[in-house]
Amino acid sequence: MQGWLELEVRYSETDPMQVAHHSSYWIWFEMARIAMLDAAGVHYSFLESKGVFLPVLKAKIEYLRSLRFGEKIGIETLGQRMGLSRLVFEYQVFLLPHPRFHPNLEQKILTTTASTEHVFVNSTGKPLRFPAQFSDFFPKK
Amino acid sequence: MQGWLELEVRYSETDPMQVAHHSSYWIWFEMARIAMLDAAGVHYSFLESKGVFLPVLKAKIEYLRSLRFGEKIGIETLGQRMGLSRLVFEYQVFLLPHPRFHPNLEQKILTTTASTEHVFVNSTGKPLRFPAQFSDFFPKK
Amino acid sequence: MQGWLELEVRYSETDPMQVAHHSSYWIWFEMARIAMLDAAGVHYSFLESKGVFLPVLKAKIEYLRSLRFGEKIGIETLGQRMGLSRLVFEYQVFLLPHPRFHPNLEQKILTTTASTEHVFVNSTGKPLRFPAQFSDFFPKK
Amino acid sequence: MQGWLELEVRYSETDPMQVAHHSSYWIWFEMARIAMLDAAGVHYSFLESKGVFLPVLKAKIEYLRSLRFGEKIGIETLGQRMGLSRLVFEYQVFLLPHPRFHPNLEQKILTTTASTEHVFVNSTGKPLRFPAQFSDFFPKK
Numbered sequence: 001m002q003g004w005l006e007l008e009v010r011y012s013e014t015d016p017m018q019v020a021h022h023s024s025y026w027i028w029f030e031m032a033r034i035a036m037l038d039a040a041g042v043h044y045s046f047l048e049s050k051g052v053f054l055p056v057l058k059a060k061i062e063y064l065r066s067l068r069f070g071e072k073i074g075i076e077t078l079g080q081r082m083g084l085s086r087l088v089f090e091y092q093v094f095l096l097p098h099p100r101f102h103p104n105l106e107q108k109i110l111t112t113t114a115s116t117e118h119v120f121v122n123s124t125g126k127p128l129r130f131p132a133q134f135s136d137f138f139p140k141k
Numbered sequence: 142m143q144g145w146l147e148l149e150v151r152y153s154e155t156d157p158m159q160v161a162h163h164s165s166y167w168i169w170f171e172m173a174r175i176a177m178l179d180a181a182g183v184h185y186s187f188l189e190s191k192g193v194f195l196p197v198l199k200a201k202i203e204y205l206r207s208l209r210f211g212e213k214i215g216i217e218t219l220g221q222r223m224g225l226s227r228l229v230f231e232y233q234v235f236l237l238p239h240p241r242f243h244p245n246l247e248q249k250i251l252t253t254t255a256s257t258e259h260v261f262v263n264s265t266g267k268p269l270r271f272p273a274q275f276s277d278f279f280p281k282k
Numbered sequence: 283m284q285g286w287l288e289l290e291v292r293y294s295e296t297d298p299m300q301v302a303h304h305s306s307y308w309i310w311f312e313m314a315r316i317a318m319l320d321a322a323g324v325h326y327s328f329l330e331s332k333g334v335f336l337p338v339l340k341a342k343i344e345y346l347r348s349l350r351f352g353e354k355i356g357i358e359t360l361g362q363r364m365g366l367s368r369l370v371f372e373y374q375v376f377l378l379p380h381p382r383f384h385p386n387l388e389q390k391i392l393t394t395t396a397s398t399e400h401v402f403v404n405s406t407g408k409p410l411r412f413p414a415q416f417s418d419f420f421p422k423k
Numbered sequence: 424m425q426g427w428l429e430l431e432v433r434y435s436e437t438d439p440m441q442v443a444h445h446s447s448y449w450i451w452f453e454m455a456r457i458a459m460l461d462a463a464g465v466h467y468s469f470l471e472s473k474g475v476f477l478p479v480l481k482a483k484i485e486y487l488r489s490l491r492f493g494e495k496i497g498i499e500t501l502g503q504r505m506g507l508s509r510l511v512f513e514y515q516v517f518l519l520p521h522p523r524f525h526p527n528l529e530q531k532i533l534t535t536t537a538s539t540e541h542v543f544v545n546s547t548g549k550p551l552r553f554p555a556q557f558s559d560f561f562p563k564k
Contacts, residue, residue, distance in 0.1 A: 010309065010312075010313060011312055011313070011316060011326065011438070011439070012309045012312060012438065012444060012446065014438070014439050015434070015435065015437070015438070015439070016189065016434070016437050016438070016439060016441050016492065017189075017194055017196065018439050019196075021435060022167060022196070022197040022200065023164045023167040023168055023171075023435065026163060026164040026167070027164055027292065027294045030164075030292075030293055030294060031292060031293075034293060038382075043352060043382055044293065044351075044352075045350070045351050045352050048157060048158075053158055055158065055160075055163070055204070055207065056163040056204060057203070057204055058201070058202065058203045058204070059163065059200075059201065059202050060199070060200065060201035060202070061199065061200050061201070062198065062199045063196070063197060063198055063199070066196065066266070068327070069326075069327050069439065070325060070326075070327050100325055125207070151450065151453075151454060152297070152298070152453055152454070152457060152467065153297065153303060153305065153450045153453060155297070155298050156293070156294065156296070156297070156298070157293070157296050157297070157298060157300050157351065159298050162294060164294065168433065168435045171433075171434055171435060172433060172434070175434060184493060184523055185434065185492075185493075186491070186492050186493050209468070210298065210467075210468050211466060211467075211468050241466055298471065299471075299476055299478065301478075304449060304478070304479040304482070305446045305449040305450055305453075308445060308446040308449070309446055312446075330439060330440075335440055337440065337442075337445070337486070337489065338445040338486060339485070339486055340483070340484065340485045340486070341445065341482075341483065341484050342481070342482065342483035342484070343481065343482050343483070344480070344481045345478070345479060345480055345481070348478065348548070407489070
């Protein structure tokens with residue numbers, strides 16, 4: 001399953017280097033995952049209310065180009081099933097044209113690549129099988 | 142060069158799953174790096190005031206065990222030089238005994254492993270050579 | 283000058299009480315101010331690039347009703363000039379109808395009131411006169 | 424009841440203005456409250472595990488002097504009971520001498536004053552009576 005999320009870099013997400021702090025990206029990826037689960041028919045808040053959680057097990061990221069306050073980005077996300085209970089997401093963050101900051105940008109620019117690996121667990125952290133309602137949405141990797 | 146930083150998980154660093162949010166760790170690793178540079182004789186605020194920055198290029202992490210509000214952790218950090226301008230840090234986060242939460246914990250427990258790769262750059266993002274004053278502290282990888 | 287900003291509460295903005303952490307609101311108010319200055323013709327990043335800053339001097343807030351992950355809010359902001367260099371903002375945060383969370387909410391619900399007081403300063407913190415280009419937008423209080 | 428908490432401003436707590444972001448203070452005050460309840464014999468995580476919460480109802484703050492990355496601060500906190508279920512905290516943030524940043528500072532400097540008002544509630548948000556075990560620690564205002 002593929003997703004696309006657009007947002008603008010918040011002032012509070014930048015640091016004294018005047019660029020988005022490297023920890024801010026994980027917040028955006030979390031939003032991208034939540035939007036994707038939502039598009040697959042289940043809001044993450046509903047999962048949690050049912051005692052189903054999707055913690056991060058592993059993550060990696062490569063920063064190719066820094067991002068500044070106010071810049072507009074698009075996050076392309078690919079979600080795939082792995083094994084019995086794992087869900088893997090791959091992210092590409094693109095700098096987008098913006099009437100104020102990059103009005104003449106003709107093509108989106110790849111700025112960051114990342115991936116996260118998750119497992120469905122219950123409230124005590126015990127792994128759960130991959131929920132049936134997601135099977136159609138997340139193909140096997 | 143090796144470093145060790147101890148801290149307690151803040152309430153604001155935890156999330157609705159009642160554990161430290163996965164983005165909180167990058168803040169702690171940043172503190173560990175800053176403490177290590179400080180121990181090597183240069184505070185990071187001094188570097189920045191001289192127009193020298195140390196952004197993150199790549200990062201990866203594996204979460205083995207979650208951490209809860211109030212738990213005490215120790216971060217063991219290894220910093221090594223790589224090539225002409227790169228600095229690589231490897232982190233191990235340990236759960237430590239705590240008079241309130243884990244009074245009888247006999248051995249620290251490994252909860253997380255991670256690494257980050259950095260390059261020294263100037264204020265326009267141009268890579269700089271590895272600063273001479275750090276050469277003794279960060280052996281080649 | 284009046285402004286209106288809509289957003290959804292992020293997962294990372296909530297805390298173990300399952301509601302938006304009380305510090306998250308200040309991030310939203312900052313976004314509301316920036317959107318208002320932008321509507322007045324000047325993006326905050328431009329001000330900072332010219333060495334003009336608008337730090338918070340005072341702030342107060344009253345939380346009437348908590349907000350949960352995914353809820354949609356609208357922030358109504360009123361900005362007024364006070365004295366020679368001060369800018370005062372008053373905020374009202376409303377819970378809005380949302381197809382998933384509050385589909386049948388007929389009227390927006392006031393959840394929070396707040397205000398902040400600011401002064402224009404230069405990069406050394408010296409107060410500046412109220413910028414002329416904003417005079418038309420921010421009436422005297 | 425009076426408390427004192429010392430900490431150093433984290434890099435991630437500062438913003439492009441090179442000073443502690445105005446929202447960071449609320450995290451520190453939360454830590455100060457938790458430390459005070461802890462000193463009164465009850466860790467906040469224990470309260471929450473018993474279904475007792477202490478949300479913020481009102482807050483106000485005045486920023487007198489900004490704080491920079493690495494500076495050491497001390498937070499003096501006064502906690503008092505108000506009415507049947509309310510707890511009021513008053514905070515003073517002081518800049519402290521620091522071997523690196525302010526080695527010759529002879530007296531701590533007041534940088535911020537603030538207050539927060541809280542009520543004990545259960546998990547559904549219903550106000551609870553002031554817990555008996557705190558009565559000795561928090562005198563009436």
